[in-house]
Amino acid sequence: MSDYTPPVRDMMFVLDTIADIDSITSLPAFDHVDAEIIEGVLDEAGRFFGEVFAPTNPIGDTKGSVFADGNVVTPDEFKPVWAKLVESGWTAVTGSQEFGGHGFPKAIGAPVSEMMTTANLAFSLAPMLTGSAISLLEHHGSDELRDLFLANLISCRWTGTMVLTEPEAGSDVGALRTKAEANDDGTWRISGTKIFITWGDHDLTDNIIHLVLARTPGAPSGTKGISLFLVPKFLLDADGSSGERNAVETVSIEHKLGIHASPTCVLSFNGAKGYLIGEENQGMRYMFTMMNQARLEVGLEGLAVAERAYQHAAAYAKNRTQGRAPGATQPSAIIDHADVRRMLMTMKAYTEAMRSLVYDATASEDRQRHGVSKDDRLAASDRIALLTPVTKAWCTDRGVDVASIGVQVHGGMGFIEETGAAQFYRDARITPIYEGTNGIQAIDLVLRKLPMNDGAVINAYLSEIEVLADELRSEPALSEVGTKLGEAAVVVRTATDTLNGSDSVSFRMAGATPYLEMLGSLCGGYYLARQALRALPKADIEPWMAAKVATAKFYMTNLLGNVHGLASAATSGNELLFAIGDDLIGTSA
């Protein structure tokens, strides 16, 4: 039934070589965690998500969550699996111990989250968004709100949602119009219509905790006048359990290209009772702390769907025979055809590169929060800031690419829905869009992140890559890897200097997307090269380690070269983009 085997060995290797997990578990905050525990956790999580969670994926796609009589109904098969998920505690791995979580590093949460997401992307969004709600409550909620809601969210007895978007306020959140008016008892009445609310309603839990952006009377316009409210679907009884229904109505759910099991709701708040989180007009600031984490999670989704598509395609390519490869005397499995092999190697290289990028960024979250020195914490914070837009956009774009290649590996069967490859192609397509479109990520990168500390953050990261390239050049077995990586780094550095050296916002925005793509491509090469260097000493005796070296070589020769073409696009400014009038775009006459 399931065709997903969690790649625990690769996860452990990336935690070791890229995330430097030992340096995290040795932090005082993680006294209770060590390498042996981690491996045990990943093995056990792997069994759960591979065997229990993954088989729900095609079911969720086919049946979808449906809207009936004002309620969202999930597929029947989801209910027992959800119950097991709550019971297993896998959603609480990184949760605060104070509220029943396991208090593990986020670096350990990343592979667990990857497994859940690879197993079923649509389903995983319920815990994922609950994690965002937890993060907001932990950082900004009052003690009272934390006591009332946090334990049940961490255990996933209840789920959380992010309620931001309105029809006229999408990427431009500041345009939102939902109102919050004060009640006499310190609570608020929330009124307005919200769209695109992921898992905004469902029948898996006995409460849903909405975190809602709204405007209080007289609030400043734009993003400075937005406040954050907690609005439960069911108000709590005196004993803290779910009681009377709140005035939140599910209007409809969307008919989407993919992630059919994830109900995307239109919610109507009709004077619903809500609780202010933190201070008035600080909602966007609070959201930004959560958003960085959510953007990394979406980057992880790109990795996750790629991993599933890759495993699926590889299994097919090993079993399907067709034609004969050069020199073969019998019909060949299509994996033996060079062109199919190229597709699979491309899927493999991108997937492993993405895993490194996601885990590196996530490990920085632990260092940011629990690092021993202030300098450590600051450096980690800068690294997350830089890597967040790259992780979100580059991994989701590659996720779409890899899923598309997966369809192609299957040939005609890839276009047949029952084969399963098409689902990944459909599901993946949302990831470059939500949680800030990839265009928004690119603008964030060039306008906010590249100039940080006068360019010191990006320059330090590029220096890391150049130092590695030099080290590789002096290692005979990897010298060409080093040369190609070094050349690419020079190209990216030059483009970086050009963008950081320009005082024209328009010029920098024009190059944002190709710049992000070239930096992402370089990151991919960097992480695979680091893995190769670590694998090299064992490559003679362990084929698995030799494969790491080969994957890095493949990437440098076949995939990294796109940075050279992208440099021209990234630094050519906006003149060519706007040379043609609107009336001649999309129309011929």
Add this chain to the structure above:
Amino acid sequence: MSDYTPPVRDMMFVLDTIADIDSITSLPAFDHVDAEIIEGVLDEAGRFFGEVFAPTNPIGDTKGSVFADGNVVTPDEFKPVWAKLVESGWTAVTGSQEFGGHGFPKAIGAPVSEMMTTANLAFSLAPMLTGSAISLLEHHGSDELRDLFLANLISCRWTGTMVLTEPEAGSDVGALRTKAEANDDGTWRISGTKIFITWGDHDLTDNIIHLVLARTPGAPSGTKGISLFLVPKFLLDADGSSGERNAVETVSIEHKLGIHASPTCVLSFNGAKGYLIGEENQGMRYMFTMMNQARLEVGLEGLAVAERAYQHAAAYAKNRTQGRAPGATQPSAIIDHADVRRMLMTMKAYTEAMRSLVYDATASEDRQRHGVSKDDRLAASDRIALLTPVTKAWCTDRGVDVASIGVQVHGGMGFIEETGAAQFYRDARITPIYEGTNGIQAIDLVLRKLPMNDGAVINAYLSEIEVLADELRSEPALSEVGTKLGEAAVVVRTATDTLNGSDSVSFRMAGATPYLEMLGSLCGGYYLARQALRALPKADIEPWMAAKVATAKFYMTNLLGNVHGLASAATSGNELLFAIGDDLIGTSA
């Protein structure tokens, strides 16, 4: 209802500047055609396909063709439109005048076919495959078969199908097992199961003419033992009308990612009566003549779906306001944001480049068949041979890319099916697969086409590009276009020499796909540059012409640069592709 306006002006411009249509209409075979007639034809066809055909596209996607009680039922809305299509004669534009067609050049057929395909890709496949059947009958059928079937196929009173694939014989057609046994009266009994038969059954016409590959008793194994048969769904009565049902059964239709209106059938031939076309065991040879044409048609599908996605996205981007572009004092239409503009310019540039490539290749079909001198005909034949795999693969890959960008332009709305952008993303995905996967096209290019005449064909084509680049360099307004085009041509020429210089089939196959992609990218630049050179003299007074110049400049700076990275992939051989064992592909441990 419809959101498609056929780009007649661009079609005419490409016919003029790229296809050199005057040189075709001045051929003796096309005495009855001139530029004024062509423009009239395209205007009228544009109205029909834009207003009548295009509105069926979302209907076909939503309702699909369905299978009920052994029959395929098309959406109700398709029947009157089909009747109008037959009546209008738009499917008969290039058909032989002897059998009721209009005898127009294929170069004119291309824009008409583009309009039909852009209007409704799934629906257009019925006439498209009928065209393949016509081509086979015209070239290889006996006078008797031509008289019986050709007129009704050209008018589309009946449709035709291509019946090749079997479960174990996909890309490897030679593995097929369907049997043909001789009857005493000179006809044959066909038995076997065939899959992936596009429009293999439907309710639009009173007969369907299957062209079926099968093996006669004692035939050689592989592709040398395959014969071609005509098998009508209904046997003909003495007066030539459809009579008794033949023993062809529709077993099922596929549940597909896209082109839902196009029924993809499993057909069971149970001793069905068939007529041999041409000679026994020559079926594959006949099919190849048809296949080249069909591959160009599929390349055109890439163009067509891109055009629709582009128009759809541009319309949305002009209407949707969100945020403010730099310097704006009011909310901006998203087309004013540099990143959205980049997406639209990319869609525009690729679409117009594809149109040139498709029309150039199609015009060569006219010259191949009707050229005055033998040298002309031979040169045209070589050009088609070279351009066919590039057109099929590059245009369909770009079609998927452009459709994906179209989803992205729509933001969150792009993921909602009702928006329409997702349909193009789903529909487009079949085009890199069918009619020979793009991997097969790439292998055809490097193994068969590059070595033609000891490399003279590809070298002549590259020289054309280099000559143009030189000309552009001496034209101040286009000198940078010339420089970038020339640099890219050098890179492609070097890679070409490397591949043609290798005597290792494995080496050449390993580089096939990146080589095709780089050649395609160069072709795109070449055609846009040719258009720009022709447009330049009028660019000062006509914004439309200035847009042509700007599009070429945009392409050179933003899209052509990928050739530099692809060169490394195209010439790095197969060692890195096969460095990792099968057991470490798709699995981590």
